[in-house]
Amino acid sequence: MAELLKIDQSDPNNFHKCIDKSASIILSGGLVAFPTDTFYGLGVNAFDESAVKKVFQVKRRDPDKPLLVLIFDHSQLSRLIIEELPIATKLIKDFWPGPLTLLFRVADSVPKVLTGGSGKIGVRIPDKRLARELVKKVGLPVTAPSANISGGPNPLIARDVVVSIGDQIDIIIDDGERREGGKGSTIIDVSTSHPLVIREGRIPLKDIGDAIGVDLNLHL
Numbered sequence: 001m002a003e004l005l006k007i008d009q010s011d012p013n014n015f016h017k018c019i020d021k022s023a024s025i026i027l028s029g030g031l032v033a034f035p036t037d038t039f040y041g042l043g044v045n046a047f048d049e050s051a052v053k054k055v056f057q058v059k060r061r062d063p064d065k066p067l068l069v070l071i072f073d074h075s076q077l078s079r080l081i082i083e084e085l086p087i088a089t090k091l092i093k094d095f096w097p098g099p100l101t102l103l104f105r106v107a108d109s110v111p112k113v114l115t116g117g118s119g120k121i122g123v124r125i126p127d128k129r130l131a132r133e134l135v136k137k138v139g140l141p142v143t144a145p146s147a148n149i150s151g152g153p154n155p156l157i158a159r160d161v162v163v164s165i166g167d168q169i170d171i172i173i174d175d176g177e178r179r180e181g182g183k184g185s186t187i188i189d190v191s192t193s194h195p196l197v198i199r200e201g202r203i204p205l206k207d208i209g210d211a212i213g214v215d216l217n218l219h220l
Contacts, residue, residue, distance in 0.1 A: 002033070002172045004162070004171075004172050004174055005172070007174065007176060009176075018173055022134055023134060026138050026142060027140075029045070029050060030169075030171070031055065031058065032044075032134075032172075032173065033147035033158075036126050037126050037127045037185070038099055038202065040146065040172075040179070041143070042058070042143065042144070043070075043134065043144060045142065046110070046140065055143055059165070060149055063116060066121065068123065069142060070131060070143075070144045072132055073136075074125070082104070083104075085190060085191075091208065091211065095203060095211070097124075097126055097127040098202075099127070100186050101122045102122065102188055103121065103123075103187065103198065104121055104191055105191045106121040123141070130173065147172075148165060149165065152164055156180075183201040185201045186208065195212065195216065197216050
């Protein structure tokens with residue numbers, strides 16, 4: 001059974017100990033469930049092909065469905081993608097950190113299993129401090145699909161993760177908060193100059209369309 005690390009918001013030392021231990025597990029090839037802006041995510045080193053394969057196994061996820069990854073800051077993006085078009089730069093400036101996942105053409109150095117053979121990768125910077133600090137401590141992009149069996153209810157609290165996949169992962173970080181139910185991140189494909197809506201989520205399409213001067217509803 002996964003070790004449950006409880007965050008004590010009043011104790012900075014506790015927070016950093018939880019982050020340090022979880023990052024160490026990820027760097028050693030382990031699996032860590034942690035709270036993101038939306039649901040609990042399942043984190044491994046995105047460049048560790050063996051660990052990425054474990055994510056698919058634990059989630060019982062179809063191998064042709066890519067995994068999104070989190071980064072700490074904009075500088076990490078270059079390791080994952082081939083190019084960043086101006087429209088992507090604009091969306092990054094306006095909506096990161098936050099629940100907006102952008103799809104880019106993936107770099108050759110990224111394990112193909114991570115992208116489901118799609119040639120693209122979904123990336124975002126989380127708004128939640130805990131998630132950002134974990135990715136920063138790892139020093140590498142970290143996967144963040146929902147920490148559950150594929151097709152099941154999205155995990156809103158640590159207990160949801162325990163029930164779903166707690167016997168198959170190493171650590172669950174419990175921050176004592178309940179995430180909001182409903183939508184996940186909004187997903188926009190920015191691999192070409194014509195952005196394509198993959199999913200409308202927490203950020204309304206109108207807000208994104210206004211930022212870039214495009215009626216995104218036309219692409220649904």
